[in-house]
């Protein structure tokens with residue numbers, strides 16, 4: 006069976022892409038016993054760091070994998086403390102990707118190409134942690150993904166940011182002549198109960214009926230877990246933060262099942 010390839014993406018920064026990508030990936034591995042590959046595609050290296058990987062002096066990383074044919078997926082996919090979860094770390098070198106691939110006419114399909122190997126087929130899920138910007142890396146993610154999850158920080162301008170992201174996806178799909186890339190879930194994040202926040206969540210529910218997750222409220226354990234290089238399931242499994250992130254992970258799992266039913 007081909008893996009679901011889910012991009013956690015939003016061109017706006019600080020919307021909890023990494024937090025949701027890491028903890029959803031870890032939950033699918035530890036709770037559901039799935040084989041999950043988390044691919045960090047951000048120069049900040051936060052996905053690896055959140056899993057306790059010291060990405061600063063690591064090689065090879067996503068950059069070498071994407072630019073050198075002799076670096077195989079098995080060379081970059083590192084096991085984590087969570088059984089079943091491997092991570093492809095990234096760091097600052099990834100900023101050089103556009104220059105390194107400038108001579109490749111198929112540079113937008115590089116990530117998809119590198120996943121066309123039997124090793125990739127052994128994963129049930131491939132999860133991409135996207136950077137907060139547009140450019141070659143984000144285009145590669147949109148080409149390689151089979152669906153996207155958009156975390157939206159419930160703040161002023163967030164609705165506009167979400168609409169921009171949906172437009173970007175449509176543009177890349179059209180430019181690269183790709184099959185439609187569904188937004189399987191929108192997740193309101195950094196939620197605090199205010200009239201404005203509730204208004205924004207209501208609008209997201211209206212725009213994405215059945216595809217808007219329950220809001221993820223602010224919870225300090227989520228932040229703390231990352232500062233310790235741990236998933237919420239390792240750091241504070243009984244916290245409110247764990248319950249909130251589990252609800253998102255379950256929803257991500259569920260939307261895949263309903264998509265599969267539709268195409269059956």
Ligand SMILES: Nc1ncnc2c1ncn2[C@@H]1O[C@H](COP(=O)(O)OP(=O)(O)OP(=O)(O)O)[C@@H](O)[C@H]1O
Pocket residue numbers: 017018019020021022023024025047049051135136137194195221222223224225227228229231
């Ligand atoms: N529910 C939460 N409660 C409190 N803090 C949170 C919560 N979710 C995420 N955070 C914190 O918010 C910050 C931003 O989250 P995160 O790094 O996941 O966002 P991002 O979208 O990946 O950012 P970037 O665009 O820089 O990649 C982090 O410090 C994270 O620990």
Ligand SMILES: [Mg+2]
Pocket residue numbers: 022023024047051134135
């Ligand atoms: Mg991030």
